[in-house]
Amino acid sequence: MASAHNTSGKLLHPFAEPAKAEGEFINVVSAEGSTFTDDTGKTYIDGMASLWYCQVGHGRREIIDAITAQLNTLDAYNIFDPFTNDPARAVAELILEKSPFDDGRVFLGCSGSEAVDTALKIARLIQQRRGTGEKQIIIRRTHGYHGTNFGGTTAQGIVANREGWGDLVPHFVEVPNDNIEEMSKVFAEHGERIAAVISEPVQGAGGVWPPPDGYLQGIRRLCDQYDALFIADEVICGFGRTGSWFGSQTFGVMPDLITFAKGVSSGYQPLSGVIVNQPLVEELSEPGFLLRTGYTYSGHPAACAAGIANIKIIESEGLAERAKHIGHKTVEGFDALVADGTIKGYRGIGAVWAADIGRDSTPVKFDMLDRGVMARGVGEAIIWCPPLVVTDEQIATFIEVLEASLR
Numbered sequence: 001m002a003s004a005h006n007t008s009g010k011l012l013h014p015f016a017e018p019a020k021a022e023g024e025f026i027n028v029v030s031a032e033g034s035t036f037t038d039d040t041g042k043t044y045i046d047g048m049a050s051l052w053y054c055q056v057g058h059g060r061r062e063i064i065d066a067i068t069a070q071l072n073t074l075d076a077y078n079i080f081d082p083f084t085n086d087p088a089r090a091v092a093e094l095i096l097e098k099s100p101f102d103d104g105r106v107f108l109g110c111s112g113s114e115a116v117d118t119a120l121k122i123a124r125l126i127q128q129r130r131g132t133g134e135k136q137i138i139i140r141r142t143h144g145y146h147g148t149n150f151g152g153t154t155a156q157g158i159v160a161n162r163e164g165w166g167d168l169v170p171h172f173v174e175v176p177n178d179n180i181e182e183m184s185k186v187f188a189e190h191g192e193r194i195a196a197v198i199s200e201p202v203q204g205a206g207g208v209w210p211p212p213d214g215y216l217q218g219i220r221r222l223c224d225q226y227d228a229l230f231i232a233d234e235v236i237c238g239f240g241r242t243g244s245w246f247g248s249q250t251f252g253v254m255p256d257l258i259t260f261a262k263g264v265s266s267g268y269q270p271l272s273g274v275i276v277n278q279p280l281v282e283e284l285s286e287p288g289f290l291l292r293t294g295y296t297y298s299g300h301p302a303a304c305a306a307g308i309a310n311i312k313i314i315e316s317e318g319l320a321e322r323a324k325h326i327g328h329k330t331v332e333g334f335d336a337l338v339a340d341g342t343i344k345g346y347r348g349i350g351a352v353w354a355a356d357i358g359r360d361s362t363p364v365k366f367d368m369l370d371r372g373v374m375a376r377g378v379g380e381a382i383i384w385c386p387p388l389v390v391t392d393e394q395i396a397t398f399i400e401v402l403e404a405s406l407r
């Protein structure tokens with residue numbers, strides 16, 4: 001994909017071949033609603049909400065104005081003790097209110113990876129403080145994706161992403177992603193040493209794998225039985241994607257810690273965090289105890305202002321509910337493609353779906369891009385995770401283009 005401008009090659013792209021020429025990348029110059037446009041003037045349907053994050057669509061004036069107003073008042077100031085700021089307080093309150101927890105506290109960061117590593121640290125911290133120092137094992141699932149910091153890299157169930165970095169974090173044990181019996185066996189064997197289980201409600205980057213029926217409840221039961229903590233990584237599932245504010249609500253399960261990022265701000269500013277359920281907060285509330293973790297930009301006022309404006313849009317436009325409508329329309333299209341043998345099957349929930357095309361998805365994904373639809377390819381799956389404002393016409397176009405590319 002040649003780009004007309006900006007062919008200087010100084011940028012080291014994430015998840016890309018370092019030697020790939022800068023001119024071969026698609027240079028995105030603007031975006032509006034559920035579309036984006038490159039520097040040749042070609043417009044695409046944003047079938048991945050960029051990278052699973054843009055719930056409210058691009059170019060939302062309310063969010064841009066909120067960020068601008070915030071920067072004009074207080075550009076940035078840290079929230080390490082003794083400081084705080086109004087947008088950080090307000091966004092924490094809003095996020096907690098939408099969460100499945102009755103009470104608790106919200107830690108803030110800038111990326112899903114920061115949220116995951118913080119949640120892993122808090123889980124181990126709680127176990128250390130309970131005097132169960134040997135409880136350090138974190139259970140991860142095959143196909144899980146939890147970001148690229150050292151904790152999240154170790155927590156991933158995607159082998160290729162874990163390789164080549166030298167030694168990772170000790171005491172992680174992997175279980176098959178779809179089998180609660182296998183997890184029970186690991187608990188039976190190592191239960192007294194297990195600190196926590198980390199799981200996405202619906203596994204996203206690993207290929208969109210909804211949990212088998214009762215699976216998340218099974219994790220909850222095992223964690224209760226062995227005094228382990230349940231970390232729900234809701235970086236993709238949070239903020240409406242599965243048809244509720246959080247995937248934990250969609251699947252009716254109560255974790256101890258919830259990580260979020262992406263949809264909390266729809267990406268207008270980097271914002272993430274960890275929601276800590278109240279019983280754990282109480283365990284950490286000993287006078288004189290200091291939580292020795294955090295980031296320079298935790299509680300960044302412009303990011304928090306973006307989060308507040310974004311959450312208000314999701315609420316006022318009923319976008320979590322709308323995710324279900326997107327699901328119905330997508331399934332209608334997929335059913336037709338299954339019926340005529342174009343795809344083998346599909347899986348997903350709300351507004352996050354994978355079509356099983358029964359062959360390598362990479363050439364199909366690029367053909368779709370040529371035809372103006374950005375989808376993602378994982379193995380033999382084409383992934384569809386559009387903004388929650390995607391129109392019925394755009395969903396129909398996605399289905400038509402998928403069919404055309406597969407023919």
Ligand SMILES: Cc1ncc(COP(=O)(O)O)c(C=O)c1O
Pocket residue numbers: 052110111112113114116145146147148152200204205233234235236261262
């Ligand atoms: C479930 C999950 N956790 C963590 C992350 C990492 O987020 P980030 O890329 O913002 O660090 C991702 C990113 O896709 C994710 O899907």
